[in-house]
Amino acid sequence: MFSLHPKLIDFDLSRLNSLMDKFDKPQNQLKNVIHIAGTNGKGSTASFLKEILEAHKFTVNVYTSPHLINFNERIRIRNKLISDELLIDILENIEAKNNNKPITFFEITTAAAFIAFQNYSSDFNIIETGLGGRLDATNIIDKKKLCVITKIGFDHTEFLGDEIEKIAFEKSGILREKIPVIIAKQRYNKAMETILNRASSIKAKVIYTEKISDRIKIGLKGKHQYENASTAYTAAKELLPAMCCLKTKDALNKVSWHGRIENIDQGEITKFRKNITILDGSHNQDGAYVLNEYLKQKPLLKWNLIIGMLNNRDIKSFVNTFKQHIHKAFVISIPNVSNSYKPNDMCSRLIGTGIETHPMKSFEEALKYSDRKTPLLITGSLYLAGYVLKINKTGIV
Structure with a gap:
């Protein structure tokens, strides 16, 4: 699939529209x-809503x-x-009908998702x-029941622009x-003003999130997840006028979404640990802010940090956001990811943070x-x- 188009990201919806025409536009039959x-x-909002x-x-x-x-x-x-068998069958069908024409991985x-x-x-x-x-590939869908805009921040600025209004314009x-x-x-x-202006221009009904109580138990960690749960709850109320309160509470508590402030308390890694181990996939400033808020709530000594990032990220600004909670940092290249930072490069970029930093193979x-007795992020x-x-x-699963 990668060989059909050299660029992983190329905003041009004509390729996918042309391909979907050969399948009788499945995206508009959903x-x-x-x-x-x-x-x-x-992802968290989608998971809450799904449950x-x-x-x-x-x-x-x-x-x-x-x-x-x-x-x-x-x-x-x-x-x-999706099963391997079904996925392979769909991909082979796509490959045949695409007939080696340029198309991106996404x-x-x-x-494949639309057809499935x-x-x-x-x-x-x-x-x-x-x-x-x-210009996202998913936006070739014409018929939608509901749109949802989650929190907007600075990410992928090389594609979306480096001003929050530009990013919000693309998202909306x-x-x-x-x-x-x-x-x-x-x-x-x-960001909010930009979304509202867009909604007003096309007469889209705006529904603000209804905040759920923080006394309600939810399945994901971090105060920010109450915002995501509230967004999903509001969406569900719009979709289900007769929504059951008890069923909804049970659903919110049942949600799991790996790699988001996830406590690793079982599995192979625990053999090397004797204290809390938190795994989080954050990679931008808003994610770093969320991590900082979470770490402030933990009455623990300073944490050790294992970090790997893509080389288009500002690792120094990311770590600076929560550096007061960090004792030592162990920096690594992300395995099997060619565009991740090299350990020595990360060390040089983290000079000035005040964190003792060690490059690891x-x-x-x-x-x-990383010291099994020290909390690890x-x-x-x-x-x-x-x-x-x-x-x-x-x-x-």
């Missing part, structure tokens, strides 16, 4: 599409990205990961954007005329030297989170 865009919280809908006995298909361990995680059909995966969801229909289809919104490109939109609480006023070496990338979960032999 029932009750909920389209989610935003910088942070898309609420399923608690009310509805079937749900979900398309998210990226995957952590197995590609199949991206496409969930009625509460199960466009192919999106095509058409063949195995559900009551609701939750579709998460990959990057941006206006998923909105459709007279289709309701749930807007999550925004950190930046200009591998995650396993970093784990060995592993972060910097969802790709690193996926590798760690694989090493830990964590099953994702």
Whole structure:
């Protein structure tokens, strides 16, 4: 698939539209599409919403990205990961009909999701954007039941722009005329203003999130997850006028979403640990802010840090956000990811943070030297989170 187009990201919807025409536009035959865009919280919001809908006995298909361990995680059909057999069959069909024409990896995966969801229909289809919104491959869907905009921040600025208004403009490109939109609480006023202006211009009904009580137990850690749960709850209320309060509470508590402030308390890694181990896939400033808020709530001594990041990230600013909680940092290249920072490069970029930093040859070496009795935070990338979960032999279902 990679060989068909040299660029991993290329905003041109004509390729996927042309391919989907050969399959009779499956994306426009899906029932009750909920389209989610935003910088942070898309996957968590989708997971909360999925659980609420399923608690009310509805079937749900979900398309998210990226995957952590197995590609199949991206496409969930009625509460199960797509099978290898079905996925291979769909991909072979796509390959045949595409006839070696240029197409990106994400466009192919999106095509596979649309075809799978058409063949195995559900009551609701939750579709998460990959990057941006206006020109994202998922945005070729014409018929939507509801749009959701999660928190918007600075990420992928080389593609979306380096001003929050530009980023919000791209994200709000998923909105459709007279289709309701749930807007999550925004950190930046200009982001909210941009979304509202877009909604007003196409007469899209704006629904602000209804905050749920922090006394309600939810399945994901961190105060920020109450914002994501509130966004999902508000969406569910719009979709299910007769929503059951008890079923909804149970659903919110049941949610799991790996690699998001995840406590590693079982598996292979625990053999090397005698204190708390937190894994988080954060990789941008808003993610670092969330980590800082979480660490402030933990009455512990300073943490050790294992970090690996893609080389287009500002690692110094990321770590500076929560550096007051960090004792030592062990820096690594993300295994099997060619565009991740090299350890020595990370060390040089972290000069001035005041953190004692050690370059490591591998995650396993970093784990060995990170002191099993000291609290440990592993972060910097969802790709690193996926590798760690694989090493830990964590099953994702």
